[in-house]
Amino acid sequence: MFTIKTLRLSGLLFLVLTVAVSCNSSDDETGLFIEPEFYKLGEFTADGITVAAYSEVPLAMGYHHIFFEVHEDEVLVERPEIIFTPIMHMEHHSHASPHQAPPDKRDPDIGLFRGWAIFTMPSGMMGNWEMAVTVHDPETPGRDIDGVIEVEIAESAMVRSFLADSGERYVLTLVQPDDPQTGLNDLVVALHHRETMMHFPPVTGATFAFEPWMPSMDHGSNNNVEPVHESEGFYHGKVNFNMTGDWELRFDIHQGDEHLGNVDFAIDF
Ligand SMILES: [Cu+2]
Structure with missing residues (x-):
C-alpha cells in the first residue's frame, strides 16, 4: 500500500532536484528572478512569449499549487490571463482533473501567478499527463498563446x-x-x-x-x-x-x- 512515506521520499528527491534547477537557472540568460527552491515543470515559447510553470515539489497524485511566469523578450508580462487544464491521455480516452486558473495578479510573496491542480492518477502504463496552457495578453487583443507542458505524476494515496x-x-x-x-x-x-x-x-x-x-x-x-x-x-x-x-x-x-x-x-x- 502506498502511504504518505511516498511524500517524504519526494522530499528527498526534491532536494536533489533543487540543485539541478539551480544549475539550470544560472544558464538562464533572461535574468528573471525565480524562487530557487521551486521545481520547474517546463516551459514553452510561442509567438515570442515564454510561459514557464513551477511547483513546490515534484508532482504526485493530489493537490498542488501550480505557479506560472510569463515574459516576452525578457520583460515580464503584466496581468496576463492564464488558463490551464491538466489533461491525462489514456489509451482510449483523455480526461481532465479538478484545477483552478491563477488570478491575473502575481502572488505578492512569490512574484508568480498561482493556480492549483489535483492530479487524480499516476503517470505510467495507464497514460501521460500534460498541462494545456493558453495565455492571453490583454495589451495585445486577439493574440492568444497556446502551448503544452508535459508533467510526470508520481503515485500517492492522497x-x-x-x-x-x-x-x-x-x-x-x-x-x-x-x-x-x-x-x-x-x-x-x-x-x-x-x-x-x-x-x-x-x-x-x-x-x-x-x-x-x-x-x-x-x-x-x-x-x-x-x-x-x-x-x-x-x-x-x-x-x-x-x-x-x-x-x-x-x-x-x-x-x-x-x-x-x-x-x-x-x-x-
Ligand atoms: Cu487517467
Whole structure:
C-alpha cells in the first residue's frame, strides 16, 4: 500500500532536484528572478512569449499549487490571463482533473501567478499527463498563446475517485495534513464531482462524518473536528493523531439525503 512515506521520499528527491534547477537557472540568460527552491515543470515559447510553470515539489497524485511566469523578450508580462487544464491521455480516452486558473495578479510573496491542480492518477502504463496552457495578453487583443507542458505524476494515496450510490463519480482529495505530526493537525479535504471527463465542479454542500482509526491497535482518538465547507469545495477540520503509526482517515460523505460514499485514506508516519 502506498502511504504518505511516498511524500517524504519526494522530499528527498526534491532536494536533489533543487540543485539541478539551480544549475539550470544560472544558464538562464533572461535574468528573471525565480524562487530557487521551486521545481520547474517546463516551459514553452510561442509567438515570442515564454510561459514557464513551477511547483513546490515534484508532482504526485493530489493537490498542488501550480505557479506560472510569463515574459516576452525578457520583460515580464503584466496581468496576463492564464488558463490551464491538466489533461491525462489514456489509451482510449483523455480526461481532465479538478484545477483552478491563477488570478491575473502575481502572488505578492512569490512574484508568480498561482493556480492549483489535483492530479487524480499516476503517470505510467495507464497514460501521460500534460498541462494545456493558453495565455492571453490583454495589451495585445486577439493574440492568444497556446502551448503544452508535459508533467510526470508520481503515485500517492492522497486522492480517491469513487462512485456514489447514484452511479455518479466523485473525487475526494486529502489536502492536509501533508506532513502529519503527533497531536492536533489541520485537516483539509476537497470534494469534486466528475460531471464529464473534462469538467469537475466543486461540491459545496456535502457533510462529512470523520473518524481517524489506528487499525493495528484498534483505537481512534478524541478531539477531532469533522470537516465543514469553507469555500469552492474545500472542507476544513482537525485530526488528532495521539501516537505515530498506521492511521486510517475514514470519511462518510453525504449530500443532503444522498449517501455519496465512504472513503478511507491511509497515513503512516
Ligand atoms: Cu487517467
